[in-house]
Amino acid sequence: MDFTISPRVEDFRARIARFVADDILPVEAQPEAWDAHGNIAHDWMVPLREKARDEGLWCLQLKSETGGQGLGRVGMAVCYEEMNRSIFGPVIFNAAAPDDGNMMVLEQAGTPEQKERWLDPIVRGDARSSFVMTEPHPGGGSDPGMMITTAKKKGDSYVIRGRKWFITGAADADHFILLARTSDDPRRGLTAFLHHRDEPGWRIDRRIPIMGPEEHGGHCELVYEDMELPADRIIMGEGMGLKITQMRLGTARLTHCMRWLGLAKRCTEIAQEYAANRHGFGVRLSDRESIQIKMGDLAMGIEIGRLLVMKAAWALDQGRFAKKEVSMAKIHVANLLHKAADVAIQINGARGYSQDTVLEWIYRYARQARLVDGADEVHQMVLNRHLGEEGRDFWTWDVENI
Known part of the structure; x- marks a missing residue:
């Protein structure tokens, strides 16, 4: 099994990481950049979107002829995770829901006339x-x-x-x-x-x-x-409406997971930084075994989520529906995000519960993750149905054609 990514995907990932660190996180840190609903205000969003477009970091999920970069689902998994280090990230790169899924389904299913009228303005950033x-x-x-x-x-x-x-x-x-x-x-x-x-x-x-x-x-x-x-x-x-729904929601569920992994990593980042600098009763928090256990468990959970997401992304790139893989990723990553925010708040104490960090924002946001695009229980029933139909073949490996 090859777990490497292409140099092109790595180039996009690295440039997105720099953009988030240098351009988006400083804006996120300014209270005046937030709108009344807990998102980036329009006047702050527009110049960042223009800069992302100018740097070729725009609509990575779409084909080049549509105005994107044609990264495929695997490349998206790598880059979307990096985008959502900031809660403002995805919308800056035109990779936020619901535009993200709508653009992909229109690109795949729309007529040329429909694409010109309904898709192109969203791709340009002129319409939501x-x-x-x-x-x-x-x-x-x-x-x-x-x-x-x-x-x-x-x-x-x-x-x-x-x-x-x-x-x-x-x-x-x-x-x-x-x-x-x-x-x-x-x-x-x-x-x-x-x-x-x-x-x-x-x-x-x-x-x-x-x-x-x-x-x-x-x-x-x-x-x-x-x-x-x-x-x-x-x-x-x-x-063909049910077909459209299946085309859209399969990938959309997975892109949620890609973004949520970025948020989960941000939670660990904030927790690590605080634990490394906060002392109590003569001991640094990060030296306490209880904190180390929490952080190690969280790191493992994030890596499991990344592997589930990457397998599902690979299956989609092979032209499969990947229903099992997407459902497993959706269940795990949605619960992981809630856990990551909860653990990070616990480690930060009152600071985590305040609005001095984005942890309380992520915690409130995370609860909906187990509901949107299918509740946990719906996806668990999907997996049980596959298990009933496939038996032990539920866990088969794909064999390389020689």
Whole structure:
């Protein structure tokens, strides 16, 4: 097994690391650079994004012909982890959710005309986007088959009616990918549509208050009241909405994990620095066996997460769906992030609980990791289903073709 990365990927990783250290972390340290929702303020974000673009560190996940660098999933795993050393990092490199996943699915599934109108502005940084899927009870959540928002055909158009909630980024989004039901077919009943924020027939009912900090645009509840969209707004064709969802969420779940590993490493960094300099009862914290055990366990957990993420990224690059690998990574890394923040806060004591560090931000953010893009229990059921179908073959190795 080859665990090396290419010199090109290492070059991107090193340049991103320098950019984060020299340009983003100093901004993160300035209270005036934060907006009211715990993210980087727009006026501070724009010049950093321009500089990242000028340095060729922009949209690494996309193909070169789309405006990216074509790093593939393995290269993304390396670089996304490095980006999220700062909580402001991903959005600066145009690698933050939900734009990240939306760009990748539009690149893969959009027509040339759809790419020009709906994808290119996001790639340029001129527009933000949102993926509109989750619904209140009794509608679809982790199970999109429960979706009750409808798109009924009317001549050459579709009339959409329904309610969605916890739609990330909606308040700031210009472009939306909307999932709605077009038939009762269990596999071909959902369809994906594109719409613009300025089109009539929909509204943001509220920006839902949450426990943690927010992505730009928050998490919103949306109402569709007879919005009419032409047929050319459909992605891939009527009835292909479930396919679009699978294409998008598989990679999106893994990119979350890539970024969360960067945050987990940041937690250990803050904990190590404090433990090395804080003394109590005549002993430095880092010399205490209890602290060493905590830090060693955390370091091991991060490395396990990196290996799970890298295996899943490799499988995706091979053209596989990697459902097992992505689910394992999602469960482990989501729980790891929460643990890393908790351990780092404990080591820092009152300082960790304060806003003198980003630990309390990461701790509040981390709790949602076990819910977004499928709760832990959903992914555990996915793994159990594979185990039931595959038996001992669940753990087979791939054999090299000679």
